[in-house]
Amino acid sequence: MNRILKILFVLLVLRPIVLIVLGLNVKNRNKLPMNGPAVIAANHNSHLDTLVIFSLYPLSKIHKLRPVAAADYFLSNKLLAWFSLNVIGIIPLSRSGEIDKGKLFSGCHEALDAGDILILFPEGSRGEPEKTGQLKKGIFYLLKDRPDTSLIPLVTHGLGRALPRGEALLVPFNCDVVVGDKLPVPDTSGDLIMILNQKFTQMLNLCPTFHEEE
Amino acid sequence: MLNTIPVNSLYVMLAVAGLLVLASLVVYGLKVINHDKDYTELQQRVTSWWWMIGLLFVFLLLGGNYIIAFFGFVSFLALKEFFSILPTRQADRNVLFWAYLSIPLQYYWVSIGWYGMFIIFIPIYMFLFIPMRMVLKGEVDGFIKAAGIIQWSVMLSVFSLSHIAYLLVLPVQNNLAGGAGLVLYLLFMTQLNDVSQYVWGKLFGKHKIIAKVSPNKTVEGFVGSLVTITLVSSVLAPYLTPLNMMEGIVAGLIISSAGFIGDVVISSVKRDLKIKDSGSMIPGHGGVLDRMDSLLYTAPLFFHYIYYLYY
Numbered sequence: 001m002n003r004i005l006k007i008l009f010v011l012l013v014l015r016p017i018v019l020i021v022l023g024l025n026v027k028n029r030n031k032l033p034m035n036g037p038a039v040i041a042a043n044h045n046s047h048l049d050t051l052v053i054f055s056l057y058p059l060s061k062i063h064k065l066r067p068v069a070a071a072d073y074f075l076s077n078k079l080l081a082w083f084s085l086n087v088i089g090i091i092p093l094s095r096s097g098e099i100d101k102g103k104l105f106s107g108c109h110e111a112l113d114a115g116d117i118l119i120l121f122p123e124g125s126r127g128e129p130e131k132t133g134q135l136k137k138g139i140f141y142l143l144k145d146r147p148d149t150s151l152i153p154l155v156t157h158g159l160g161r162a163l164p165r166g167e168a169l170l171v172p173f174n175c176d177v178v179v180g181d182k183l184p185v186p187d188t189s190g191d192l193i194m195i196l197n198q199k200f201t202q203m204l205n206l207c208p209t210f211h212e213e214e
Numbered sequence: 215m216l217n218t219i220p221v222n223s224l225y226v227m228l229a230v231a232g233l234l235v236l237a238s239l240v241v242y243g244l245k246v247i248n249h250d251k252d253y254t255e256l257q258q259r260v261t262s263w264w265w266m267i268g269l270l271f272v273f274l275l276l277g278g279n280y281i282i283a284f285f286g287f288v289s290f291l292a293l294k295e296f297f298s299i300l301p302t303r304q305a306d307r308n309v310l311f312w313a314y315l316s317i318p319l320q321y322y323w324v325s326i327g328w329y330g331m332f333i334i335f336i337p338i339y340m341f342l343f344i345p346m347r348m349v350l351k352g353e354v355d356g357f358i359k360a361a362g363i364i365q366w367s368v369m370l371s372v373f374s375l376s377h378i379a380y381l382l383v384l385p386v387q388n389n390l391a392g393g394a395g396l397v398l399y400l401l402f403m404t405q406l407n408d409v410s411q412y413v414w415g416k417l418f419g420k421h422k423i424i425a426k427v428s429p430n431k432t433v434e435g436f437v438g439s440l441v442t443i444t445l446v447s448s449v450l451a452p453y454l455t456p457l458n459m460m461e462g463i464v465a466g467l468i469i470s471s472a473g474f475i476g477d478v479v480i481s482s483v484k485r486d487l488k489i490k491d492s493g494s495m496i497p498g499h500g501g502v503l504d505r506m507d508s509l510l511y512t513a514p515l516f517f518h519y520i521y522y523l524y525y
Contacts, residue, residue: 023493025494130304161307164304169308171311174493174501208299
């Protein structure tokens, strides 16, 4: 049932919006992981980030896509919670720090064990539009004991112009998506953050709508 | 619902379809002869031509408001591409939204044939409204540059392009060609000009015209195309437009030189932004602006040439 809802949502709502209102320039679409367990680490500027990644996948694969999303935000009211859990299929993550580190990622591990593809935003929050914020270390702790899981960096640009945080008006812009090569997971969290930061900057420079002075 | 296309326009559409078939056969032949060479881009280009011309013809056949809305949608794609490649301020998001809203209005004026409004709406009302709306937001850092970018984008992608649609609502003077004849004439000559500049340049090109902007543009390409287009325009003019052969010569000169200028103006924009293509929507061609660049100049200039002579 949920799988059907998700497919209908992508087909009838998401794809028309992404195709007509937005318009995408996609680089290296063939590098997207089609099978899990995998983690897509993306920069975060807008709610559209997740939705655009959804639109890149064939309908037969989208039930495998699981965005990791803040529980305090997406479960804050009933309607949003129902939509996030049942249509989008998010894995809620607590940001409060009250939950024990070992259990924090249990939902993520379950999904990865089932061969799902996680969408993770290491910035944690959308932050200022079109600026990459400080990356968080959580992604390292999720991946360090999982050699079976591939890590793929992905960068979007322009979505923070189309629909930034705190705005309800969607303004049409062409947006860029760049998919990167699979990354190895180094031994320390600091190294991983450094590598991801480097990759994000490199990939942003490949975007035709990106300007140096930003 | 189907619009009956006047006979001359119909024949030209069939001829264009024939050219497409020929192009596809040539690409297929090339692939068979040298199968170790990569013809992907050429193949993509031809496939995209099928799509673009196919869509245009379907909407021309539907006629009426459908074809006007079709050109409105093309304006939308062009404007979106401008706003996407140019730097815009986060504070101007609402202003950009208003700029998009000018598209349905402008094409509405076209659909009801209100020439007076069509011709002043963007250069007067939108021109004055956009900075006012920006002031209401109150962000003064980069105000001049931002206003310039928005005005420029709206003028080229909405005002210029809407002239193509207005050709369809002008009173018909050449009954055998109709409004569709004018549109086909303009589009066909403009695109043929692009192709013939390229071919003449490849064959005989030596002296660069403006090396800084576009290394592929040569004096030989420009002159060769100017002569070709003038000849073809002159022959086709009485067939598709109210113009006689002499007036067709001038139309050819306008389309060929204006097409060249439109091309290099958009090239300069891309050079400034240090990008090669304005987008990736049309495989093998790049973005909408990469394909429409010449038309941004030829459409209004051709329109006002025939408007002055005949309407």
